[in-house]
Amino acid sequence: MTLDTTRRGFLKGAAAGAAVLLVGTGPKGAVAAGHSASTNLNPFVKISSDGTVTAIVKHFEKGQGPATGLTTLIAEELGLRMDQVTYAFAPSNPELYSNLFFGGFQGTGGSTAMANSFMQYRTAGAAAREMLLQAAAQAWGVDASALTLEEGVIKGAGQSAPLGDFVAAAAQLTAPEAPRLKDPSEFRLIGNPDVRRLDSAIKGNGEAKFAIDVFLPDQMIAMIARPEQRGALATAFDDAEAKSVKGYIRAAIMPNKAGVVVYAENTWAAMQARDLLDVTWDVSAAETRSSDQIEAEIRAALDAEPVYNVNKTDMAATKGAIEAAAQVVEETFYFPLLAHAPMEPLNCTIEQTAEGKIILHDGAQMPTGPHMAFAQIFQLPMEMIEIRTMLAGGSFGRRATPTADYQVEAALAFVMTDRSRPVKLVWSREDDLRSGYYRPAFGHKVRVGLDAEGQIVGWDHRIAGQSIMKGTPFEPMVVRDGIDHSSVEGAADTPYAIPAASFGLTDTAKATETLWWRAVGHTHTAYVMEVMMDMAAKAAGRDPMAFRMDYLSDGTADQQRLAQVLKLATEKAGWGNAPEGRAQGLAVHKSFGSFVAEVVEISGTPETGVRIEKVTCAVDCGIAVNPDIVKAQMEGGIGYGIGHVMRDQITLTDGAVDQYNFPDYEPLRIGDIGQIDVHVVASAEAPTGAGEPGTPPAAPALANAIAASTTGLRVSAMPMELNGVSFA
Amino acid sequence: MAIQLKLNGENRSVEADPGTPLLWVLRDELQLTGTKFGCGVASCGACTVHMDGVPVRSCQTYLEDVGTAEITTIEAISEDRIGAALQQAWVELDVVQCGYCQSGQIMSAVGLLADNPKPSAQDIDDYMAGNACRCATYQRIRAGIQRAAEILEA
Ligand code: FES
Ligand code: FES
Numbered sequence: 001m002t003l004d005t006t007r008r009g010f011l012k013g014a015a016a017g018a019a020v021l022l023v024g025t026g027p028k029g030a031v032a033a034g035h036s037a038s039t040n041l042n043p044f045v046k047i048s049s050d051g052t053v054t055a056i057v058k059h060f061e062k063g064q065g066p067a068t069g070l071t072t073l074i075a076e077e078l079g080l081r082m083d084q085v086t087y088a089f090a091p092s093n094p095e096l097y098s099n100l101f102f103g104g105f106q107g108t109g110g111s112t113a114m115a116n117s118f119m120q121y122r123t124a125g126a127a128a129r130e131m132l133l134q135a136a137a138q139a140w141g142v143d144a145s146a147l148t149l150e151e152g153v154i155k156g157a158g159q160s161a162p163l164g165d166f167v168a169a170a171a172q173l174t175a176p177e178a179p180r181l182k183d184p185s186e187f188r189l190i191g192n193p194d195v196r197r198l199d200s201a202i203k204g205n206g207e208a209k210f211a212i213d214v215f216l217p218d219q220m221i222a223m224i225a226r227p228e229q230r231g232a233l234a235t236a237f238d239d240a241e242a243k244s245v246k247g248y249i250r251a252a253i254m255p256n257k258a259g260v261v262v263y264a265e266n267t268w269a270a271m272q273a274r275d276l277l278d279v280t281w282d283v284s285a286a287e288t289r290s291s292d293q294i295e296a297e298i299r300a301a302l303d304a305e306p307v308y309n310v311n312k313t314d315m316a317a318t319k320g321a322i323e324a325a326a327q328v329v330e331e332t333f334y335f336p337l338l339a340h341a342p343m344e345p346l347n348c349t350i351e352q353t354a355e356g357k358i359i360l361h362d363g364a365q366m367p368t369g370p371h372m373a374f375a376q377i378f379q380l381p382m383e384m385i386e387i388r389t390m391l392a393g394g395s396f397g398r399r400a401t402p403t404a405d406y407q408v409e410a411a412l413a414f415v416m417t418d419r420s421r422p423v424k425l426v427w428s429r430e431d432d433l434r435s436g437y438y439r440p441a442f443g444h445k446v447r448v449g450l451d452a453e454g455q456i457v458g459w460d461h462r463i464a465g466q467s468i469m470k471g472t473p474f475e476p477m478v479v480r481d482g483i484d485h486s487s488v489e490g491a492a493d494t495p496y497a498i499p500a501a502s503f504g505l506t507d508t509a510k511a512t513e514t515l516w517w518r519a520v521g522h523t524h525t526a527y528v529m530e531v532m533m534d535m536a537a538k539a540a541g542r543d544p545m546a547f548r549m550d551y552l553s554d555g556t557a558d559q560q561r562l563a564q565v566l567k568l569a570t571e572k573a574g575w576g577n578a579p580e581g582r583a584q585g586l587a588v589h590k591s592f593g594s595f596v597a598e599v600v601e602i603s604g605t606p607e608t609g610v611r612i613e614k615v616t617c618a619v620d621c622g623i624a625v626n627p628d629i630v631k632a633q634m635e636g637g638i639g640y641g642i643g644h645v646m647r648d649q650i651t652l653t654d655g656a657v658d659q660y661n662f663p664d665y666e667p668l669r670i671g672d673i674g675q676i677d678v679h680v681v682a683s684a685e686a687p688t689g690a691g692e693p694g695t696p697p698a699a700p701a702l703a704n705a706i707a708a709s710t711t712g713l714r715v716s717a718m719p720m721e722l723n724g725v726s727f728a
Numbered sequence: 729m730a731i732q733l734k735l736n737g738e739n740r741s742v743e744a745d746p747g748t749p750l751l752w753v754l755r756d757e758l759q760l761t762g763t764k765f766g767c768g769v770a771s772c773g774a775c776t777v778h779m780d781g782v783p784v785r786s787c788q789t790y791l792e793d794v795g796t797a798e799i800t801t802i803e804a805i806s807e808d809r810i811g812a813a814l815q816q817a818w819v820e821l822d823v824v825q826c827g828y829c830q831s832g833q834i835m836s837a838v839g840l841l842a843d844n845p846k847p848s849a850q851d852i853d854d855y856m857a858g859n860a861c862r863c864a865t866y867q868r869i870r871a872g873i874q875r876a877a878e879i880l881e882a
Binding site: 065196197199200201202203204205206207208209210212213215221246266267268271341342343344345391392393394395396428429628629632633635636637638639640643661662663667668669670671672673674675676 | 824
């Protein structure tokens with residue numbers, strides 16, 4: 001499959017003179033259609049007169065499946081088989097392809113790809129179908145209602161012809177305002193577990209092209225020599241030894257002094273020369289703190305009165321209720337900094353065309369970020385910058401920074417050349433782990449009061465950590481009354497009907513750059529909520545599942561959906577009937593509009609070595625467009641959540657990151673989890689996220705299983721391996 | 729200096745320093761980009777290729793160590809019947825997510841099935857421990873290897 005991602009490229013006809021029908025939405029969001037690139041619309045589907053149907057995928061593919069998913073929507077409404085459609089990634093154009101949830105930003109994140117596109121792509125497919133039928137009806141002099149479009153063939157009134165025959169005529173028609181969408185009972189592809197990924201073959205035979213696989217004629221490789229101590233500035237360098245490396249070209253201090261760019265003919269030369277470069281760093285304004293100090297600051301904030309009363313509740317009443325309680329369960333939690341560590345190290349390539357246009361080749365998760373940054377750096381109008389979206393080797397949030405960090409580095413490296421040669425900036429794994437943006441460290445302190453019957457009578461919950469959103473372009477959308485919702489999501493908005501609950505938040509000082517990390521705030525809030533519910537159930541002498549059900553019984557839709565996945569997961573896991581020598585723990589959580597329950601079953605003990613034998617998961621993410629991809633996302637999300645709490649953290653000593661490469665930031669390995677069973681709830685609700693919601697319940701379910709094992713150990717600080725748990 | 733390589737059944741001549749890791753010769757000099765860079769320190773397996781049929785980490789295999797050994801990369805592994813069976817199983821089960829680690833996974837899995845045509849789950853976990861997948865597709869990698877074993881038996 002060739003993915004021509006230039007706007008001109010995918011809008012032009014398949015062959016000279018071929019007609020093409022484009023259907024998408026116009027500037028006001030209404031359905032629109034046209035036949036050429038000059039038409040002011042954002043096409044979601046392109047149909048050529050040779051019968052080729054191409055879905056234009058506006059979300060980037062990092063493995064979570066939008067290329068397959070969005071293409072499925074087009075095929076479904078057009079009545080095509082999956083092998084009759086192809087796809088191309090949309091170019092960067094925030095006016096045309098912005099994420100409906102990102103306020104003018106085109107991007108992928110927050111598990112929004114399907115939620116944001118479900119109706120858009122179906123509507124485009126349905127409109128195209130009606131226009132083709134209309135064109136055929138006119139040509140044959142019959143009523144369109146007498147015709148059908150199945151598997152690329154229009155039939156009816158004794159006639160039959162391939163859809164391509166009517167593309168030219170259809171492109172002259174006005175798009176229907178409200179095309180008829182299929183009723184869910186008519187779906188053949190949406191929800192079909194047999195629909196396969198479109199990118200499996202190329203990813204299994206080496207053909208798939210990631211950004212790191214871009215090789216432009218005469219390109220240079222750039223790597224950046226960075227300071228050990230975060231924030232140190234380069235003042236001088238000596239490259240006498242680097243010059244001995246064959247293929248080394250030169251080095252230059254970056255305009256912002258954040259590092260020294262090493263240019264070389266190939267990657268290996270760049271790596272060797274960078275190692276040999278002797279850089280003088282000015283550390284006067286550099287970071288000097290260690291992670292112990294960051295942790296101490298967070299713990300102190302938890303002991304003081306919180307700055308924000310998140311839900312404006314009567315905190316004194318909460319305290320009073322807990323003081324009057326028959327028993328109090330309390331715990332303090334700490335979550336360290338975490339790196340994303342996508343498998344493909346960050347990289348991108350920049351070239352300048354003869355016309356002075358800048359082209360960025362990038363696994364761009366949020367193309368509007370680098371697009372706007374480049375307009376400034378290169379002093380060019382947006383249309384003189386083109387972003388070619390490549391496959392991304394994972395992201396977990398890392399490829400979408402509000403500052404477009406690595407793309408800006410590449411641009412600065414490019415600006416310091418005569419621009420005659422393309423520049424490919426490559427990060428090593430060390431760059432990734434040491435100079436990255438991190439999931440911020442967070443602390444929670446919770447006190448739960450129970451009455452004599454074991455019912456919760458008060459819940460006092462304090463959260464402290466560094467805000468992700470403050471100071472970014474997303475602040476106005478996410479921060480309300482000073483409260484960064486991403487610091488408290490999953491706790492302060494819990495669907496549990498908990499009486500006298502109060503949530504306090506204190507922002508702590510900036511420690512590092514921070515960034516959304518698969519499931520963002522839920523990565524710590526779900527852990528705390530679900531471990532506290534477990535502790536409360538134990539104190540009440542109740543089964544953890546039955547105890548939770550008591551707080552999910554007010555009849556709200558969220559509670560019903562949580563209760564449903566909890567029932568399903570526990571039933572499938574054989575809850576309460578663990579084999580001899582095994583222990584089970586559960587957790588249930590809502591995030592990104594989806595509802596997920598997980599049961600972890602372990603053998604062994606924290607002393608002898610815990611082994612994760614089985615994880616059973618139930619997910620309700622509305623209509624699962626591709627149930628098998630939803631399953632895969634749950635499997636991956638569970639692995640991501642569990643792998644990090646088992647053994648990973650980023651720490652600093654005197655302002656320098658302590659970890660270098662995978663040996664000190666050990667990824668989850670194949671033997672770490674025995675088996676994962678995922679059950680997808682059949683639903684008629686609009687689709688919600690799948691990329692992230694599998695992650696939050698995994699770690700607390702593991703923690704609860706460990707607590708249920710013979711030793712009863714409660715792990716309240718991560719990673720588990722450094723806090724009393726050994727893994728077999 | 730020019731060095732001769734036996735690569736994917738062909739003789740190739742490359743201009744590179746003998747101390748260059750095979751990974752960068754394959755990727756940068758020969759543009760065989762299916763072999764991936766993940767860590768550079770032999771701890772992720774993304775760069776796995778075969779040297780005389782045995783999986784090695786190309787980031788830690790230097791050109792001077794290759795000598796006359798036959799190198800096989802993901803681009804040619806479909807010619808091997810085990811490689812072809814694994815690729816078929818990978819597609820049947822949709823093993824991949826981002827896909828970046830998968831060339832290395834398949835190259836290692838070929839080595840496993842060559843040694844052990846009917847591996848148990850534990851055999852797979854042991855053999856594949858050095859191939860990291862940040863997307864955590866492990867469950868399907870295990871199933872994919874067992875499915876390939878079935879295909880090969882048939
Ligand atoms: S790149 Fe060779 S093992 Fe990671
Ligand atoms: S599929 Fe993404 S790293 Fe393995």
